[in-house]
Amino acid sequence: MSQQNRYDLLVVGGGINGAGIARDAAGRGLSVLLCEQDDLASHTSSASTKLIHGGLRYLEYKEFGLVRKALQERETLLRAAPHIMWPLRFVMPHMPNLRPAWLIRVGLFLYDHLAKRELLPGSRGIDMRRHAAGAPLVDSIRRGFVYSDGWVDDARLVVLNALDAQEHGADILTRTKLVSARRANGEWQARLQRVDGSTLDVRARALANAAGPWVGEVLHGALGRGAQHGVRLVKGSHIVTKRLFDHDHAYIFQNPDKRIIFAIPYEHDFTLIGTTDVEYRNDPAKVAIDGDETRYLCESINRYFKRKIAPADVCWTYSGVRPLLEEEGADNPSAVTRDYKLELDDGEGAPLLSVFGGKITTFRKLAEEASDMLCRALGSNALTWTAGKPLPGGDIAGARFAPFADDFAKRHAWLPAPLARRYARAYGTRASRLVGNATSLAGLGKEIAPGIYEAELLYLRDAEWATCAQDVLWRRSKLGLHVAPGTLEAETAAIDAWFAAGCATPGLQDALNQGTKVAH
Structure with missing residues (x-):
């Protein structure tokens, strides 16, 4: 202090x-x-759709200043933290009964040119019968468009x-x-x-x-x-299912109610679907998805994908309350600036x-x-x-994550490849502080939960303010999604017990020689 x-x-x-x-x-x-x-x-701030984007749909509400400002920020942010933010291509199937092709082309032209682009490629039309993104979609969809935005671990x-x-x-x-x-x-x-x-x-x-x-x-x-x-409180809810498609593009789907829904590759094995826009008047700390929202998101996806989903296919949900700027005359929550x-x-x-x-x-x-x-x-x-200026861990040469991750894995060849990749992705150049002088998995301390060693918990506690399993499994990471069926409660309890004990394996901190311990 x-x-x-x-x-x-x-x-x-x-x-x-x-x-x-x-x-x-x-x-x-x-x-x-x-x-x-x-x-x-x-x-x-942990309940967004995880996008760094200009907001293509805001052009319909003539929010040109907001879209331009957001588009200008995309590449600034992508350069600042390439380990937690990266470019993402979005596919928009064309539905003639919702928006004419000429209108979409005009919107995408503006989206491409309202701000300077260096990292992100521009938009183009695609033949869904030949593009990989067309394979999971119903056969009636033959045309589409593809454009660029970004992804972020919010x-x-x-x-x-x-x-x-x-x-x-x-x-x-x-x-x-x-x-x-x-x-x-x-x-x-x-x-x-x-x-x-x-x-x-x-x-x-x-x-x-x-x-x-x-x-x-x-x-x-x-x-x-x-x-x-x-502010006007609007609830946005998301659902997560097992992976619905194999390629690395995301989808933006138009709905008959003029709203749009995203389907995004998520955590390797999953698809993130959202979001809803529902007026909210209760405690923001107690927000949660309801049955109507879950059904709405499933039905929105089922209009487009051959493989249909139901509420029973949902692996996880999350909801957040957006504090949108109150405006007169904006009755539709989706239209609020x-x-x-x-x-x-x-x-x-x-x-x-x-x-x-x-x-x-x-x-x-x-x-x-x-x-x-x-x-x-x-x-x-x-x-x-x-x-x-880069954010911590983002000082990666040329903002090129793949070469950095490969180099980190080579320098720590004793780490299992998926763990090395996860450390590089989550912590960027700070991953070396987490690993410290360890030369084997044993050097990272006890494995408190599958794939979670004491060295990582020490780093999250001493450098990133984590105090419990919820912080670790659902905010500093999404490892909670990857636990074996029926084991989440036990893994949560083990991590909470580690935090409650207040200490790691004797000598581990000195052995790692991180030099990152700070008082909060």
């Missing part, structure tokens, strides 16, 4: 926007504290932003909630509460409210203030910045604009810096 718990900036919210703001501001020299009431990315993106913020001097407190904050003597006097009930008093020259679905609750409750803008507004209240010499809306693709730009506003309010002229 900073001296006498005083900071330039207190950031409330450990989702992608909060972590992004903390990183940007800390890199500009501000002393920063971020508090998150749960784990990093434990809500909206929860790891949040963690890497928090990690970079910390490495630029920020303090990150998870499982720590803002209870109250009031302006006094030109600063914010805030009280935080840890999960064990203990409290911590801090002072900050400025406060950033990036609480996502809770932005209004923080304003009206903890801060006792109002705002010019508001995915853009954002930053509201600055500079009263009494203690700035308050509140974030309304946003999407994962534009988080870096949002954080940059937020830090610009906060720096001006605090009298700092620090310059922007994140556009060309």
